[in-house]
Amino acid sequence: MSEMIATRDSYGKTLAELGKENDKIVVLDADLSGSTKTALFGKEFPERFFNAGIAECNMVSMAAGLAAGGMIPFASTFAVFAAGRAFEQIRQSLAYPKMNVKVVATHGGITVGEDGGSHQSVEDLAIMRSLPNMTVLCPADGPETAAAIRAVAAFDGPVYVRLGRGKVPVVFDNGCDFVIGRGATLRGGSDMTFITTGLMTAQALEAAAILEAEDISARVIHLGSIKPLDVDLVLQAARETGAIVTAEEHSVIGGLGGAVCEVLSEGFPVPVERVGLRDVFGQSGKADELLAHYGLTPAHLVEAAERVLKRK
């Protein structure tokens, strides 16, 4: 079993390191700094940490103002309140003017768990991806999160980063060289390809190992960058393996599955199965129970691979 790290923990640590390296970095939160882990930064750099209170819309537009004033703001809260509640502030204050603000949302997806469907964002990747000028990232694990946050700090422009609540297995155990817009092939394979994001990448690696025992050679491509998408890598997988299964802890509408289908239908149509929430909201439960309930386990990925191979 690989090491388990919560992506939000990597975020908090990396942010505190960046704070030392660059005094233009400022951090905002909306009364969730213990959960989003921005409190680590807040403790070390209280003069550059702003708690907006429970006022996410104001937080986002204040961040825009800080960026206009020359700072590099990171603004954090849960994904539902960032992408959801403050959507239009993100659109008008960040995306439209290409403002250099990083919205780093934690508690994305159903693994939020017991808080229930009101707190589980299953639509944030779709709505953030639909905005012109937005960069949208969804790292797989702790090391990739650390690398992504560094890449984002160095990048000039609005970015949405989706992180999770629970601990997830490390897949980038040899470190990660994160480049915005580039995907990573984590396992070679020739019969079909899993294209995954976030915590589903670890699940796909497990599924590929199960399939190997059935003599099915599955490739695993992780897309930590949902937008821009690594179009070449996706098309190459379609050409070389002829069948794709996408998987994400998100609705099958408009997120990774949607993005991959857009690319394939225009560039190289092949059979696709999308694994994700099938146009439903989540509910209360333990994270692993919810993953099983909504069909997001390695076993479900194996079934999806078998289905897509029949359609090849």
Next chain:
Amino acid sequence: MLKEETVRELEQAARKLRVEILKMLNTASSGHTGGSLSAIDAMTALYFHKMRHDPSNPSWEDRDRFVLSKGHAAPALYACLAEAGYFPRDDLKTLRRLGSHLQGHPDMNKTPGVEVCTGSLGQGLSQAVGIAMASRLAGRSSRVYSLLGDGEVQEGQIWEAAMAAAHYGLSNLCVILDHNGLQIDGKVEEVMNVGPLGPKFLAFNWHVVEVDGHDMQAICKAYDHAEEVTDQPTLIIARTVKGKGVPFFEHKANYHGTPPSDDELNRALEHLGHA
């Protein structure tokens, strides 16, 4: 004035509901303790004294309505609804479990007696305003109650709702502000000072009263008084203690979203006389 006996009964009911809240949170091993305990007295007075409602007919048109705008205090709401008879008390053991009708935050489509879905702070008051407008349009005499957190009122939407409630002169709306002084990241005053709240609501043209939010007599008197106000919505600022009733949870921000451990539950029950 309530009879002494009625006050005693309500206090007794609130103590019992505190026990239910602590037990269900302990069984769920997750959920919001502090804000459920600070709110339960005001909610007990509503469900077991003030509100006209019929647990055997949750959709009775002429019922008074309660909107828990600070939806994370769902355990307090579920304890009241179970005690009133909306569903079996045993269901409380399923809080936050997969498939349970008792979601982490109130869900109108799952739980009998829950009026609207809340959990995203700041939205419940607007929904309560809408319900009050609908009642008036339909010519119903029913009243609408809503409970807010003092951190919650940092949301801009609260002030949009406050503006609308006064603009439409919603005297059938009575809002209770659970003024426990704490939110998640610490003291409300220090995180983002939203005070002074009384003068702000007064300036928004509300009728404002302030009471000790753990004094049944005072709470009920404020509810009665609100019924006499014409043309204005009423805000009852209830001075409360987060974690009230369990000394080692009181005034502590870190018990906002932490359930009682087995040991803490036992000590709490002992304190509440229910060991």
